[in-house]
Amino acid sequence: MSQARNHGVHHRPVRSFGDRAAAAGASARRRVVAQLSAGAPVLPVLPVVVVAVVVSADLVGGAGMIWLPLLAAGPALAATTNGPRGVLCVGVLTVAVGAILGIRDGGPGRELIAVLSALVAVTLASGLAGALRGRRERVLAAVRSVAETAQHALLRPVPSTVGPFQVAVRYSAAAAEARIGGDLYALIPTPHGVRLIVGDVRGKGLPAVGTAALVLGVFREAAHDEADLLAVVDRIERSLARNLGHDDFVTAVVAGYPQGGRLEVVNCGHTPPLLVRASGDVMPVEPDLPSPPLGLRALAGQTPGLQELPFAEGDQLLLYTDGVTEARDHGRAFYPLAEGLERHVTHEPARTLDALHDELLAHVGGRLHDDAALLLIRKPVPYEAHAVPAPAPVAGVRCCS
Incomplete structure (x- = not known):
C-alpha cells in the first residue's frame, strides 16, 4: 500500500449499500436545487400551498363552486418568481383540481366551464407576465454588469500600497443598483511623485458619470505630463470649460507628494481634507486661499493656490466627499466625520x-x-515593518548588566 501511495496510485474506497443510497439522495437533492436555480419546471411552493388551502376550504366547507375562482391565485403568484414553465405547471394543477372539485360538488356545467376557462386565461396571462419579468431581469443583470465594468474602468481599484503610502478607499453610490455615481477618486504614481484627486460632480445620473470620466481621464494624463501640480489643475479646468454647461462644475482636492516630508494640496471648492498627525490629533486642512470649483474659474475670476503641508512618518490624510459629512440620521443630525476619525484611526488605513x-x-x-x-493615505513609520516583539521574560531568571 505504501508503494502505491509513493507511485501516485489512488485507491477508491469500497462503499456499502447504505453509503451509495446516501450519496444518491444527496445527488438528488443537488439536482433539485440546480433545477430551482435554473428555473426548471418544478412546482413553486407558495402557489401549491394556495391551491391546497382552496382544496381544504372546499372539502371542509362544502360550499360548492364558491371556492374555485380562488385557484387563480396559484398561477398569478407563480408568475412573480417563476418563468413560463413553472407558471404552466401550476396552471395545469389548478385546472385539474378545479375540474375535480367542480365535478365532485356537482355544480352547473356552464359555471364550471366558465371557472375553468378563467383559470386557463389567468395561467396564460401569468405565463406571459413571467416571461416578461424574466426578460427584464436579464436586461437588468446586463445593465448591472455594464455599470460594474464602467466603475472598474473609471474608479480603478487602488492597491494597498502606492509609492511610499499605505492606501485605502471606500466608495458607495447613492444609486446602489447602478454601483456608480458622480463622486470620483484616483491615486497614481508618476515621475513627479504620487498624485491623487478626490472630487464631486454637481448632479447625479449619467451626466455626472460622464463628467467624472472626463475629469479622471484628464487628471491621469496631466499628472504624468506636468511637473507642476497647478498645471495639472489648469488642464482639468480648461477641459471642463470646453465641455461643461454654464451651471455645471466639479469640486475637487488635488494633492501631490513631490518630495519627502512635503505634501502639496490644491483645494477647488471642496470639503477640506482631514490631517491626522502621528500623535493622533485630527485637524482640517483649510485652504489658505478659497478657490472656485473646477469649471467656474472664468465666472469667479479666481485662480487656485498651492498649499504645502509637512507630512511626516505616521501622518495620515483623509480625503472625502460631502456625501459623508452631509449624511443625516433620523434626527437630521450630520455625521461627525472628524470625531469618528479620531475614534477609529489606526495604523492600518483599511481598518x-x-x-x-x-x-x-x-x-x-x-x-x-x-x-x-x-480615500485615506498614510506615511508608514519604517520601524513598523521591521519591529520584532520583545521576548517574554522567563520566570526565575534575572538579567544583570
Whole structure:
C-alpha cells in the first residue's frame, strides 16, 4: 500500500449499500436545487400551498363552486418568481383540481366551464407576465454588469500600497443598483511623485458619470505630463470649460507628494481634507486661499493656490466627499466625520475606513442618499515593518548588566 501511495496510485474506497443510497439522495437533492436555480419546471411552493388551502376550504366547507375562482391565485403568484414553465405547471394543477372539485360538488356545467376557462386565461396571462419579468431581469443583470465594468474602468481599484503610502478607499453610490455615481477618486504614481484627486460632480445620473470620466481621464494624463501640480489643475479646468454647461462644475482636492516630508494640496471648492498627525490629533486642512470649483474659474475670476503641508512618518490624510459629512440620521443630525476619525484611526488605513464606513451606515440607518467616497493615505513609520516583539521574560531568571 505504501508503494502505491509513493507511485501516485489512488485507491477508491469500497462503499456499502447504505453509503451509495446516501450519496444518491444527496445527488438528488443537488439536482433539485440546480433545477430551482435554473428555473426548471418544478412546482413553486407558495402557489401549491394556495391551491391546497382552496382544496381544504372546499372539502371542509362544502360550499360548492364558491371556492374555485380562488385557484387563480396559484398561477398569478407563480408568475412573480417563476418563468413560463413553472407558471404552466401550476396552471395545469389548478385546472385539474378545479375540474375535480367542480365535478365532485356537482355544480352547473356552464359555471364550471366558465371557472375553468378563467383559470386557463389567468395561467396564460401569468405565463406571459413571467416571461416578461424574466426578460427584464436579464436586461437588468446586463445593465448591472455594464455599470460594474464602467466603475472598474473609471474608479480603478487602488492597491494597498502606492509609492511610499499605505492606501485605502471606500466608495458607495447613492444609486446602489447602478454601483456608480458622480463622486470620483484616483491615486497614481508618476515621475513627479504620487498624485491623487478626490472630487464631486454637481448632479447625479449619467451626466455626472460622464463628467467624472472626463475629469479622471484628464487628471491621469496631466499628472504624468506636468511637473507642476497647478498645471495639472489648469488642464482639468480648461477641459471642463470646453465641455461643461454654464451651471455645471466639479469640486475637487488635488494633492501631490513631490518630495519627502512635503505634501502639496490644491483645494477647488471642496470639503477640506482631514490631517491626522502621528500623535493622533485630527485637524482640517483649510485652504489658505478659497478657490472656485473646477469649471467656474472664468465666472469667479479666481485662480487656485498651492498649499504645502509637512507630512511626516505616521501622518495620515483623509480625503472625502460631502456625501459623508452631509449624511443625516433620523434626527437630521450630520455625521461627525472628524470625531469618528479620531475614534477609529489606526495604523492600518483599511481598518480605519472599514470602521468609519460601518459607523456612517449605522448613522443613516443603513442606506446613503448621496454618493460618498473616502480615500485615506498614510506615511508608514519604517520601524513598523521591521519591529520584532520583545521576548517574554522567563520566570526565575534575572538579567544583570
